Amino acid sequence: MDKRREGESTPIKNHTTVERKSDRELVVTRTFDAPARTVFEAWTKPELFMRWWAPKSMGVPLLSCEMDVRAGGKYRLEFGHDASNSSAFFGRYIEVTPHSRLVWTNDEGGDGGPVTTVTFEEKGGKTLLVMHELYPSKEALDAAGTGAADAMPEQFEQLDELLVALGASAGQS
């Protein structure tokens, strides 16, 4: 361990694990090369959250993100290619413990949406992140595709095709 090299990013890709813990639970884990406060910040500041929550491969950008990150506070995400053609995802924070724990509800599907718990555990300057989703039933978890991606109306795909046909560049970084 050469201390002087601290802060230089070594491009080792950390591994994401996805596990179906039970009929009703999905658990995703990943280590980040940063302290917990930094990773937590990226999950709780809208302007930062927007930069990673909708990766290009998902095919649908995040239009807006509002977060009132405190117990009882609400959040709202809008996915879509334009405001007239968007899907909203929203809920409220049940628990907010800075740098270590976030719990929120997912209410867009009405009652009985999953509850998401994210924990941030710092070890030696790195953070182990565990995201746990508890669904109301096995069927609900079976049906859960990839969050926003499977709730996207077909017209988005058609719009994509149209944009390609028109020669417009898709997605701006």
Next chain:
Amino acid sequence: MVQYSRTRLDASFAALSDATRRGVLERLGRADASITDLAEAFQMTLTGMKKHVGVLEQAGLVTTEKVGRVRTCKLGLRRLEEEAAWIERHRHLWDARFDELDKVVEELKRKEKVDGQKKRG
């Protein structure tokens, strides 16, 4: 994930360690069959076959469905494939997300370092 896969694999291998059970899988690969059919085909008691099918079911290699009074067995491999595909879909999304998150986090770290130097400087 590793532990989960290992448990699953252990159960699968244990299920496959018996010649009759391997025969049952082979037969179900050709067509679905009831427990009674299988018991007859392998010249076993109904109870004995139920046990074998139970082990295969536990390992996710066979699924059974009761229609009326007949319990039909079918190969459960498709279900395993579906499960793997389901996991993979989720993994693909989170992997992509977290790769982007890495970039954000790296940037925050750089900023913090610069700010720290400014404060000290």
